[in-house]
Each structure stands twice: as structure tokens, then as C-alpha cells.
Amino acid sequence: MTQSEWPLWEVFIRSKQGLDHKHVGSLHAADATMAIQNARDVYTRRMEGVSIWVVESKHVHASNPDDAEAFFDPANDKVYRHPTFYDVPDSIKHM
């Protein structure tokens, strides 16, 4: 019997040149080479990608959803960061 599972990897795929890599899911693999090969077989069977990143899941650090409200609060009341906050006279073009 196996004493331990293969490590878990997060998979990111660039669907075409010019777009960024996007998280698509995860898989188990013994090492990075195998993770990339498995990611190809699992996540790109229909030409969904032109490039693959894999990151071992244990290396991902994440914000805490329980603190989300306080954590993202600083952006909450700053409407002036959006262009729609400003009134531009109708006669002004190209702004």
C-alpha cells in the first residue's frame, strides 16, 4: 500500500497567446514534470491551452475569507477612484 498520496498541484492555463494564465483546477502528481503532463491530459484535451503553469498547492498563500470584509474595506468608500465619479461637461471630447 502507498504510505502517502502524491502531492497536490494547482493548474493554471493560458488559453491563447496574449491572455493570462487562469486557474483551472488541481491534480495530484509525484513531481512538477508529471504535474505538467497530467495537466495536459486532464485540462487540455480539446485545445484549451497553449501554456501550463503548475504550483504545488502548499505554496499558495491566501487571504482569509473570514476577514474579507475588513480586509477589503479600504477600497469600499473610495468612489473617487473610478472615472464615473467625475462630471465631465458634454462639450469636452476625448476624456
Add this chain to the structure above:
Amino acid sequence: METVEINLEEQFQARIDADIRIEPKDWMPDAYRKTLIRQISQHAHSELVGMLPEGNWITRAPSLKRKSILLSKVQDEAGHGLYLYSAAETLGTTRDQMLADLHSGKAKYSSIFNYPTLSWADMGCVGWLVDGAAILNQVPLCRTSYGPYARAMVRVCKEESFHQRQGFEIMQTLCAGAPVQKEMAQEALNRWWWPTLMMFGPKDADSPNTAQSMNWRIKRFTNDELRQKFVDMMVPQAEFLGLTVPDPTVKWNEERQAYDFGEVNWEEFWNVVKGNGMCNQDRLGARVKAHEEGAWVREAALAHAKKRAQKAAA
């Protein structure tokens, strides 16, 4: 402490009611987590075991084209199993634990795979009927309340529609062939029709978990609703093929704008669920054998990775 818990539950339900998806690290009631782990892992097991009745036909497919298609379909099922196991793992269970539960018989998988695939026409029925039923079950799950499950289902559904079409095409080809081929198609339909209706699960009245699952928006339709939809979809398709569904009570009901149909043999259903179907032992036996005989590969891969890491470090 108790009021805090109640508060969390209320907030959780409010998010569900507002159609806000739940993500892995979010607070969730234990029962929600358990229900999801059970449902998602069962679903993953079904994909995995579902490869077996079809794998049997890969070397017997009537042409290279059919063989390539079937191989590709079986490969998809493996992929679907992987997406789903990964989704379940975000809830805190492990792949090893889920597989151990499958192999010990503790976890269930779809009973449909405990029926034998006797002829090539069965490959047609598995795609057309079984995958057709699976799609009906799965499309609403793309909007299920748990984010990773919903995302996995989007991917599964995209791939699944080819499965159904290739099955229908097999049936179409057989039905347009010699009388003996059409007979083969009809026999397969006779064998698969009722077990497929069972795939939607027990009647609503006998499905005590449905209400809670609907409330949590894990499920979006009841078993009986989906079963009716399926019959309404499939009867005209069978007619198109020139086949007859093996239920003499099937009749269009003008008032309901739906087909009336007969009662499923629930005794058979529960019997197969309990492990006494025609292929339960075969399927599980094949699964356990593959897992055990593959153990050395998993171990060797780990050892190889370790060796390479050590070399790289030195």
C-alpha cells in the same frame, strides 16, 4: 457560543438564497460539507466505475473510428472523475480516503454501471440514454451552490454532449442497418430503459434528503421532475429511431403536456443499490484490482521524484 453558531447558519443561508457561491475556506454547516463530500465523491466514483463497462468494448469496437471515439470518451470519464475528486478534496477529505471508501463498498456509485454491456448496441444506449440522463442531472449542477463543484460541472457538461451524440449516432447507424442490427438496437433499449429511469434516484416521497439539498441549492430539481423531463425528451427520440420504449403505458398526456409512464421496479432499484446487481462484484473487483496492481507505479513515481529532488539539491 450557540447564538454565534445560529447566526453563522443564518448568514450562510442568506448567502445561498442570494445565489452567492460558497468557496472552500468559507464557513459552512457541517451537514452541508458532509452532504457535498458524499455527493461529489459518489459522482466521481461513478465516473471512474463508468469506464469499466465501456472499456470492455474498446478492443471490440466495429471500426477504427468507433474505437478512437470510445477511447476518447473513456478518457473523458477519467478526466471527469479527476475534476470531481479535486472538488471534493477542497472540502477537507483526501483522495486516498475517498478511494478507500469506494473499494470497501462504503461509498456508492451510480447503480447503472452494475448492469452488463452485452452487445455493441449497448455502447449506443450507454451514450444516448445513460449519458443523456447524466446530462439532465448535471446541467443544473453547473449552478450548484458550492463553487468548486459548479466549476467542475461546467467542464464536465461541455465534454459530455459529445458522449450523448456519439451514442445516438451508434443507435442511428444500427437502426438504419440490417433487420438483425435494428433488433440488436431494440434489445439494448429494452434492457437499458428502466435502469436509466432509476438513475434519477428514488421517488421524491422516498428521498428524505431532497428538501435540504434543494434548500442549500445543491440540487436544483427533484428526482421526479428530472425523470419526467427525461421521458419527455427520450420518447420522441426513440420514435425517430423507429424503436419502441419497453413500457406499454407510455402515452402523451395532452393536459399535462408530458408523457405518462409506468412505475419503476423499485425493488430492483434498492436491490442493486444494496450490492446485489448483476455486476456489482465484477465492477468493484476490477476497480480494486487495478488500484492494487497500480500501487507499485505510484510508489515508484514518488521514489523517482524524491531521488531527482535530492540530486537537484546536491
